[in-house]
Amino acid sequence: MAFLSFLQNEVLGMAWLNRLTGEALSAVGIDIASQWGSTAQFFIYDVLKITVLLCVLIFGISYIQSYFPPERSKRILGRFRGLGANFVSALLGTVTPFCSCSSIPLFIGFTSARLPIGVTFSFLISSPMVDLGSLVLLTSIFGGTVALAYVIFGLVIAVAGGTLIEKLRMEKYVEDFIFAAKSVDIDSPTLTTAERLSYAKSQTVETFVKVFPYILSGVGIGAFIHNWIPQSWVEAALGGDNPLGVILATLVGIPMYADIFGTIPVAEVLLGKGAQLGTVLAFMMAVTTLSLPSLIMLRKAVKPRLLGLFVAVCTLGIVAAGYLFNIFQSLFI
Numbered sequence: 001m002a003f004l005s006f007l008q009n010e011v012l013g014m015a016w017l018n019r020l021t022g023e024a025l026s027a028v029g030i031d032i033a034s035q036w037g038s039t040a041q042f043f044i045y046d047v048l049k050i051t052v053l054l055c056v057l058i059f060g061i062s063y064i065q066s067y068f069p070p071e072r073s074k075r076i077l078g079r080f081r082g083l084g085a086n087f088v089s090a091l092l093g094t095v096t097p098f099c100s101c102s103s104i105p106l107f108i109g110f111t112s113a114r115l116p117i118g119v120t121f122s123f124l125i126s127s128p129m130v131d132l133g134s135l136v137l138l139t140s141i142f143g144g145t146v147a148l149a150y151v152i153f154g155l156v157i158a159v160a161g162g163t164l165i166e167k168l169r170m171e172k173y174v175e176d177f178i179f180a181a182k183s184v185d186i187d188s189p190t191l192t193t194a195e196r197l198s199y200a201k202s203q204t205v206e207t208f209v210k211v212f213p214y215i216l217s218g219v220g221i222g223a224f225i226h227n228w229i230p231q232s233w234v235e236a237a238l239g240g241d242n243p244l245g246v247i248l249a250t251l252v253g254i255p256m257y258a259d260i261f262g263t264i265p266v267a268e269v270l271l272g273k274g275a276q277l278g279t280v281l282a283f284m285m286a287v288t289t290l291s292l293p294s295l296i297m298l299r300k301a302v303k304p305r306l307l308g309l310f311v312a313v314c315t316l317g318i319v320a321a322g323y324l325f326n327i328f329q330s331l332f333i
Helices: 002-012 015-027 035-065 070-078 082-093 100-112 117-129 132-142 144-167 176-180 193-228 231-238 245-253 260-272 277-289 292-299 304-332
Strands: none
Touching (some): 002 015, 015 035, 035 193, 070 082, 082 117, 082 144, 100 117, 100 292, 117 144, 117 277, 117 304, 132 144, 144 277, 144 304, 231 245, 245 277, 245 304, 260 277
8 A cells, every 4th residue: 555655646646746846946935835836836846747747648658559540440440349349449549649629530530431420439439538648647646546437437428428329320410521531441551669669759749739738727727726716615616515516517617628638737626625526527527528629620520410419428428427426435535
């Protein structure tokens, strides 16, 4: 247990970096016990911590991604049928890009290749909501038990949502040009280790440049809530005394656009201010899965009825997961 605590706090959570940041600010005459000093410490520490984790995680996940180009993923998914295909599709979503907008081109490619519509939607739900990066980041903040529960709930939502869309036979609500597109099945060349490392490096740089503004905004919001919003306000809106807290957090999260790296700092602070665990995680799921830009992009590929069903399925699944998380918190945490 001591080793696991050290791993979570000092390695993943980088508590040593927080102490170092505080010492550095104190050395230049900033009082870290003051409101402004505490805000500065929180901002600098969280930006540095998430940046380090971001780069390490993107590099590792991109290296894994090099083994799963779209053509290979199509072949893998084509071998499965029924619920198994939805589950494998959801698992493949865990090794794909971090934000919902990045997943939509792959979704379109899979759909144009005539993969079952439910399978492609299981991928589309899982990809932004559950990835290897979220597992590590959530472990660093909330611990391994919560991180594992989050991943399990995310996969359940992805499989259930895709299965429902499949059973309702929603293929006719995909835009015609998607099925008219020709799918080119070209075997990807065998990459050397050096080429995979080069690919991982380029993906790290590209993703970091794209994601870093959201890290800054997410940490900035988190620092503001942490030091300037009274705890009583957060508890009143998102605490256990408000039975609608999960629904409120989900609806607030849907229009926002961020990925797991920009959402984690806000979630961490909300939890520390008295919000319930399930309420916070429902907010994270809504932000990463149902962002407004991704829905606008998806509308170009599917008709309004299918888009509305997708939003409804995800929203209901996220709300249900949030309440179940709160029950889980009361029983086991």
